[in-house]
Amino acid sequence: MTAESADPLIAAAVAVRERAYAPYSRFAVGAALRCDDGRVFSGCNVENAAYPEGICAEGGAIAAMVAAGGRRIHEIVVCGGNEAAPCTPCGGCRQKLREFGEPDLSVRMVDPAGRVLLVRTLAELLPDSFGPTTLLQTDPVVK
Template identity: 60%
Template structure:
């Protein structure tokens, strides 16, 4: 991935993190993704007094992508947490990213200063994943042909 694109995604993720609503944990997270057609979407975590009802930053970015229409293929997603320890996507977000991923989808994690802490494929952090193709039956495949 081009360094300019990585820089752009990092800036979007950091900006989104600054807008996070985290009055309970005080742990702000921002995410930015780029689709295969070059569109960038970002999101931040939004907490709720009923803790399980919060929304992760990655889910917010994916929702923005879907609501905008167009491509739904994530090339790279960048996550910016608070602190200097990598803030990798939770299990639920890994599965949400997987829904729109390819074998080449990259997960990039930066620290609160934008310094890269982690970079690898989604497949490496969610091996043997379940995806849309698992729901296809042989009958559906025949109809598609």
């Protein structure tokens, strides 16, 4: 066991990737996030025959967090790709992460074995982002 695989967030992302439903693309992705109260939520990609009308792993994890009452992402791990190429969040997921995360949100991308391949902040992945405070005077998730 490596130090990386001992990280519970990485372990959760790797484990949920194994449950992905990707019969069309054959590209399984898992994501695990920790919200500001310490709880961990995970999600995997779920495809359907009306491809590409599926659900991304990050979106699934965010939906689980929101359904449980969470509102702020503290960190996230995305597991997919292979040992040579990290799986970065798609454009839509970058925007979803921005809705519940600050620009300094740490996004770690790991391979299916749990090895960290790339670490970026959300600001690096989505520069000059359009977020909740762009539309509102205050942050809608802080009450």
